[in-house]
Amino acid sequence: MSLVIRNVELEGCPGLHVRIEAGRIAAIGMEVAPGAAELDGRGGALIPGLVDHHIHLLALAARAASLDLSEVRDAGDFAGRIAAACAARPAGSWVRALGWHEALSGDVDRAALDRLAPHHPLRVQHQTGALWVLNSAALDALGAGHDPPGLDRAAGRLWRGDAWLRERLPNDPPPLAPIGARLAACGITAVTDASVTTDATAADLLAEAHRAGDLPQRLRLMSGGPLEAPGDGAFAVGPVKILLDDHALPGLDEMVAGIAGARAQHRAVAVHCVTAAELALTLAAFHTAGAAPGDRIEHGGVVPADAIAQLRELGLVVVTQPAFVSERGDRYLAEVETADLPDLYRCASLLNAGVPVAGSSDAPYASPDPWAGIAAAVRRRTAAGASLGLGEAVGPDAALGLYLDDPAAPGRRRRRIEPGVPADLCLLDAPLAEVLAAPSAERVAATLVAGRLVFSRTPV
């Protein structure tokens, strides 16, 4: 089955046609043979499909089926939204609320949630995704025994307990098709899921969704423990994820052992580093254990200037989330020490120093829209319009490039459209320069994975 995409702009050249055969680019030129099917590019740019190098698919799907607390104004608003969600559901049915933050809603615990939701099992997730607060009905519904180390029953607090929750709530998998469709509409053709909690069960859910076409994107999965790739390639196995909590950092020996464990599985390592302390420990561990190609720093939330040379020396890639500047920047400006502000979510200074950088969303903890990330990487403006780290701004082409690398080599291998490569493509509705002048997912006209149309803005 052949497909020809007519009249596209490719790497600055207008009027080109692209022929696809057996899922790969077969020919590019001013003249190509007709295809069994044809798609009119109308002069828009054809670029490699975008890659989100750090996302949490199951959490994103769960969020879509949950009460969203991210816009709560104050404690009264928080209480009102919980009460309304309970009132809309029969007593005894689960209420899942996401995006809570104590700065706006106030601190909550089991007793406080019992007052708000006396008749519904309720679980409220902190905006970071690291903490759940559960009411008494939720703890009852989850049952006693085999408590994970992160569970404090008295306070109703569960740290890093997603795998335990999933085990206890097996009939609760969130639908993935809306997520696959939403990502396809943004031009995304591949994602790396960075969840430390991914185990064989979670990986099966994602693989099945991929096989069924619900998640058409190519999948690469990190995990905290061992993970085996399926024979049919429904997903590839990514680095071992090491998650750090700033309030309970492991010792250097434990970190070094973690890296050795990954090497024993022939895998790279991706370490969650949001704070300067987390980064310092991680760099020390890589100095001791040795870094390998593919090792990554996730977030790089705070990178002190003197850490930049070490990152380059170790050959580590920083997988950043540009949209945190726009989505969380106003809070950073209010809460982060002024002296630390230049270290927040660096981009240009890393690239200029020769440290590879790749782009991602960390969705659901920020919007999954990569075009919002591209705009934020260029503008470095908060939602309220303040500038944050203007010196870290990059040009539009470099910002787009953060999302174009091979998922197996983020920050290092920018994909190109050339004969022989898989036809993972994003067709825009205008030439690239015009789209990048005002980046928006609305400009995505069509998305193809392995030559198959997985999104089209207009019927074809």
Ligand SMILES: [Zn+2]
């Ligand atoms: Zn993450």
